[in-house]
Amino acid sequence: MTNKVAIVTGANKGLGLAIVKGLCEKYDGTVYLTSRDTKRGRDACEELKKIGLHPKYYQLDVTDNDSVRKFCTFIKEEHKQIDIVINNAAILFLKDAEEPRLYQAEQTILVNFTALVNFCEAILPMIKVGGKIVNISSSSAHLSRIPSEKLRNIISSPDLTLEALKELISGYVEAVRENKDIEEGWGDSPYVVSKVGVNAYTFHLHRRLANRGIVVNCVHPGYVMSDMTRGGGNVSPEQGAMQPLLLALESQTGGRYVWHDGTEVPWDGPDPRGYIDGRQ
Numbered sequence: 382m383t384n385k386v387a388i389v390t391g392a393n394k395g396l397g398l399a400i401v402k403g404l405c406e407k408y409d410g411t412v413y414l415t416s417r418d419t420k421r422g423r424d425a426c427e428e429l430k431k432i433g434l435h436p437k438y439y440q441l442d443v444t445d446n447d448s449v450r451k452f453c454t455f456i457k458e459e460h461k462q463i464d465i466v467i468n469n470a471a472i473l474f475l476k477d478a479e480e481p482r483l484y485q486a487e488q489t490i491l492v493n494f495t496a497l498v499n500f501c502e503a504i505l506p507m508i509k510v511g512g513k514i515v516n517i518s519s520s521s522a523h524l525s526r527i528p529s530e531k532l533r534n535i536i537s538s539p540d541l542t543l544e545a546l547k548e549l550i551s552g553y554v555e556a557v558r559e560n561k562d563i564e565e566g567w568g569d570s571p572y573v574v575s576k577v578g579v580n581a582y583t584f585h586l587h588r589r590l591a592n593r594g595i596v597v598n599c600v601h602p603g604y605v606m607s608d609m610t611r612g613g614g615n616v617s618p619e620q621g622a623m624q625p626l627l628l629a630l631e632s633q634t635g636g637r638y639v640w641h642d643g644t645e646v647p648w649d650g651p652d653p654r655g656y657i658d659g660r661q
């Protein structure tokens with residue numbers, strides 16, 4: 382065992398668990414399976430132990446500042462530095478969800494965007510030169526999913542600072558509160574806005590960290606059979622984990638948005654669900 386360390390968020394099930402499994406199989410370092418719920422996370426570790434794999438466990442709720450602080454302090458004391466961070470934790474309210482629109486927007490932005498950014502910023506000082514950050518994105522993160530050209534131009538501007546990005550995404554929640562999100566051109570999906578935010582953050586981080594030798598990418602894993610899709614996807618979590626694992630283990634270049642088949646797609650180009658997945 383070397384002193385190499387990989388961390389996966391939201392890893393007690395679904396894609397995150399499959400990524401931990403793949404890392405345990407392919408990576409000669411310590412792999413942390415983290416989860417917001419301790420029992421669910423420890424149970425998942427036990428399942429992997431039954432097949433001869435040995436992840437370590439730590440509780441991490443990415444929306445809880447104390448939990449993030451505790452985890453980062455532990456990692457600093459235990460390992461000092463880390464090699465791989467995979468930001469996987471996320472939520473999705475499906476079309477039939479009964480929660481109020483504003484609640485859905487607040488929670489989705491909180492977990493998928495704000496908490497991902499906050500956790501990543503907190504762990505960043507410990508990432509080694511040559512380290513890798515993989516943000517689990519989505520087809521929903523494609524820029525074409527935001528109807529307003531003006532918003533698309535702002536979000537994809539290479540001059541966008543992190544503060545401006547955070548303000549913009551908070552502005553979306555305010556627009557939902559005032560019932561102006563459609564009128565302002567955000568579209569009707571908080572999940573889309575949250576994942577577009579994740580892509581914008583990925584490209585921002587790439588610009589910021591490239592000269593520190595840290596490789597930052599984002600990936601659409603495909604339509605994965607998991608609780609998020611109520612099992613309705615068309616690829617297994619193991620298949621969905623393939624590209625995230627390649628990016629974590631082998632990628633030497635950052636600032637890329639990679640599709641589930643390995644194609645690097647232009648964020649501001651045509652929607653790849655058409656030309657890759659054959660959807661009309």
Ligand SMILES: NC(=O)c1ccc[n+]([C@@H]2O[C@H](COP(=O)([O-])OP(=O)(O)OC[C@H]3O[C@@H](n4cnc5c(N)ncnc54)[C@H](OP(=O)(O)O)[C@@H]3O)[C@@H](O)[C@H]2O)c1
Pocket residue numbers: 390391392393394395396397416417418421441442443444468469470471472492496517518519520601602603604605606607608609610614
């Ligand atoms: N499934 C798809 O078709 C698909 C497509 C494109 C992208 N993705 C992305 O792939 C990633 C994994 O999704 P999945 O399909 O595996 O979904 P999933 O089975 O619902 O798993 C989501 C994971 O995130 C965790 N999580 C939620 N909130 C958290 C928090 N505050 N702190 C820490 N962990 C938290 C969940 O923990 P609990 O068990 O405690 O809820 C769970 O472990 C997500 O980023 C998703 O957006 C999925």
